[in-house]
Amino acid sequence: MKALQIVKYGEIKDSLAFNEVSKPAVQATDVLIEVRAAAINPIDKSIVLGNLQGLLPIPFPSTSAYDVSGIVVKKGDDVSNFEIGDLVYSRVPQEQMGTLAEYVAVTSEAVSKKPGNISFEEAAGIPLAGLTALQSLEFAGIKANDRILIHAGSGGVGSLAIQYAKAKGAYVYTTTSTGNVEWVKELGADRVIDYKTEDYKTIVKDADIVYDTLGQEYTSEAFQVVKQGGQVISVVGPLDEDTAKMFGMEDYQLPEELATLSDDKEASYKFIFMHPNGSQLAEIKTMVEDEKIKPIIDTIYPFTESIAAFTHLETGRAKGKIIIKIN
């Protein structure tokens, strides 16, 4: 079968190549998915560039990407929750990475039936970003009337986080650039802040939760706008100490600046490392079918133009998800 593989770390164009590879083996707990669509996310680019080789080392060549939608064409002996012919979607686990291919084998625990009211392409754009948003806001225990700031409302995670937070009844502030203000409003955000003309720090005061999807200075600035005793949740900032321990970094300490800010505000800081979860994807499926969440797609590329899709991803200017139609 045809697969887009990472052949070395480095620039996108030099490091990705189409290869003919054998169909993946199906273990007892796996389903084999005939891939209809895959999505690429910032992590896929970071892996190719080698930025994550310490945390997520990969052998070469490795088929790229984690997000998938497609049809179950084979299943292992221990799989009872799926049948051949089921239409499914998944964020595949690290060890099964490789959705930019005609087939991918995935442990059934990481798979859910796809929402019935959206296409394969739309469904492929949900798993990684949707699970990240759900796990982050669930960790924060978001509830009705909480005031949350979600950075980068037009991004893959941000756009789904806004809709999830609204479904839970929260008041949502979000930041985006001028060109995205209108459609981000349509996602339900209560106050869309145009960061090109407004300073979010003067608008957001005492937020219960700040959801940092940007990192760098935004992580520390979060403590200026979060309330005393509030929560800062990040998916791109420094690891928190518990998460670092999970990766075996026993002596890791939160950078001093953040530790001080966190102490001063008595506000917690948590880094969320998304984990694959089929049951949570089933929850998201219901929310999509109930029209509480809709996926936002920037561009759909044919499989043959996957490398151009990565180049697009690299610009960081996508409004919603970049999808690759495989079949």
Place this chain on the structure above:
Amino acid sequence: MEELIKIIKSNHSLSQEAEDYLYSISTKKSFAKGEVLIRQGQQVQNVYFVTDGCLRSYCYDKNGKEHTLQFAIKNWWISDYIAIHSDESATLTVECLKESEVVKFNAKALEKMYTLFPEYEPFQRKISERHVVSLNKRILNQLQLTATERYTLFITQYPEIEQYTHNYHIASYLGITQESLSRIRVENAKH
């Protein structure tokens, strides 16, 4: 099953032998919400008479979106008749939208009923005619009525179905988008 026999006997004669045969080729089954009775791509051997609950038949298009063909509530029949009559694998999936009870018949054994007990045929013919009438009406409504009129007719005729369905089940049944259906509902609520 008793309900079905009662329905048949209300307008048709049915011998004790024919009744016994119907019992012998049928099984009462209960299904939970979400359970699938017929799956697209698989062989179809059975037809179902609904005694309680709500079911739906639908197909996927090539983009993976579902399109509802039929809903079935108490005293309705449901299956993939295309598959049964063309002896092909299912083009439809039949699933329960709520906890449901059905009487399952083997389609071939039910077919045999006509030759074994000709008095049964008029009953089955009436069902088939009603089915054709309902499909014709559905096509005509699709051609002649506005989306709002189709929705209004649907909830007037089948008020109970809406409570078991997602919006997109009804939207795809009526051939409109979910957004249009939501808009129509808002408009209807104003009147």
